[in-house]
Amino acid sequence: MTGPPRITESVSRAAEVLLNGGIIGMPTETVYGLAACALDERAVNRVFTTKGRPKNHPLIVHLPSLEQCMDWGVFSTSAIALGNAFWPGPLTLLVERTELVPNWVTGNRDTVALRVPQHEATLELLRQVNTGVVAPSANKFGRVSPTTALHVLSDLGDDVDLILDGGSCEFGIESTIVECIGSEIRILRPGAITASDIFDVLGDSPALDSTDSRAPGMLASHYSPVARVVLCETPEQAENLSAQSEMQGVKARMLWHEDAGTYAERLYSDLRAADEESCEIVFAVLPEADGIGVAIRDRLTKAAHHA
Structure with a gap:
């Protein structure tokens, strides 16, 4: 697409752009994401280039249901329990990947980060696209995440093909990332789903490890304004x-x-x-x-x- 980006409330229009290999600003309950179809290598490469994000940094794949997430990752009993408890919602699960997941999504890692967002327009978009959608925050790498459509427009301008306006984000910070591989349960990035919430579901307190490079947002310097x-x-x-x-x-x-x-x-x-x-x-x-x-x-x- 050419010309300035357009802000729209049309989910079907946004789905059409994604299915045609475009990238869009996508609302969620956490922050706005820079979205592309996960299986489209060219579109995903545009996401990396537009953000200025290193390609070895893994991306979160967004899907409309736990059942569809299980096509992309290997789910332990604990992972299924957490998915049932908190999806749709601000929780990302890091699990072993299946053969469906391409290397350009995971940074060549054996794990994949999966999430079902809690935003009606986005869930409908994901259902219409009917495949996984990557969506790191729709801002330049390392800078402050966007929580409105106008933030995306201000940051990325005509580098995006379309911005789906879903209003202001409910939670305002990125999802909690939890590693669920075997019996290992660790919080890799804290968010609105807390350690106490996870304990209530699993009966065990997860460890906190915010240095693991397999999850997004793990750099010491991140989310930074100019000030x-x-x-x-x-x-x-x-x-x-x-x-x-x-x-x-x-x-x-x-x-x-x-x-x-x-x-x-x-x-x-x-x-x-x-x-x-x-x-x-x-x-x-x-x-x-x-x-x-x-x-x-x-x-x-x-x-x-x-x-």
């Missing part, structure tokens, strides 16, 4: 540092929401707003390391790590 992010332990500390910076002529912004769910939902929009306001520093308050607060701390820590 420098400084981590603070309390709102008072952030407020004082922000005021001091302003007195010194340095434009600053404080980042904090008392409610953790609201903090997660607005996190990326607030980081983007700091850049739009030409802030030099963002003083971000770390929430309690509990529930979705674990995921917020993970994203803020990576946003504050300047490679």
